[in-house]
Amino acid sequence: MMNKLLLKTLPLSNVNAALLLLRVGVSLMMLTHGYPKLMRFFADEPISFTSILGLSAAVSLALAVFAEFVCSLFIILGVGTRLASIPLIVTMAVAAFHVHADDPFSRKEKALLFLLIYLVLLFTGGGKYSVDHLWSRKRIKRRR
Template sequence: MLKKYLKPLPLPAPADWGVLLLRVGMSLLMMQYGYAKLHNYLSGERGFADPIGIGEEASLVLTIFAEFFCSILLILGLAARLALIPLITTMLVAALIIHAQDPFDKQEHPILFLIPYLTLLLTGPGRYSLDKVLFG
């Protein structure tokens, strides 16, 4: 029954191009942050914030997973809604926990990623995605 509510509505062609642009554009921007963290991690730098109490390294690995690997899935439109969950969670933690005491200009950056991610969660990956090719 839940599957019925998760099916994306049919979109006209310009909207599908818009969803593709949003999906790929946001993912390419986010990948830059994830790649930098991945590079630092592979270089031996493990220091990172521990906002939810699971340890610095675990927090870093989960953030790298979201920002880099989930962004790749989102670019491809593969398991897009599932890939959005870690991205949304990471941006919520950044905005509401990491930058909770900071002025709005520090919270604004993760919120600017969060809004398109929530939009994509609602719309789905669109017609031009591997999800559409593989699962119809």
């Protein structure tokens, strides 16, 4: 058991399982931020949200909902994982460096952690246990 923990390389199955856990775990957590924002569109109150980069509050909120809710669902399923991570990377960068620019690090930390995880998913993709992987296998079979 100890030898397995000290291995310098991991079996690919472990990496794919870890990517599945990372994808699903981080995206479920992000949904807890995106869903309440989505519900703001259906509330009777006027939309109040931080206006980002000269965009209206409604457009800024719509972009945040797209990233935090829609893209999170895509990442959970592993559908277009790399592409779906890009809006989340942008949203978390805006949250950390624009919205919380003057706040202490402890306030930026959550956005930076999400940013780091979504950067990892941009580089790795969804792994073997994703719809992306199934689609790529079908494309390879069609070429033969």
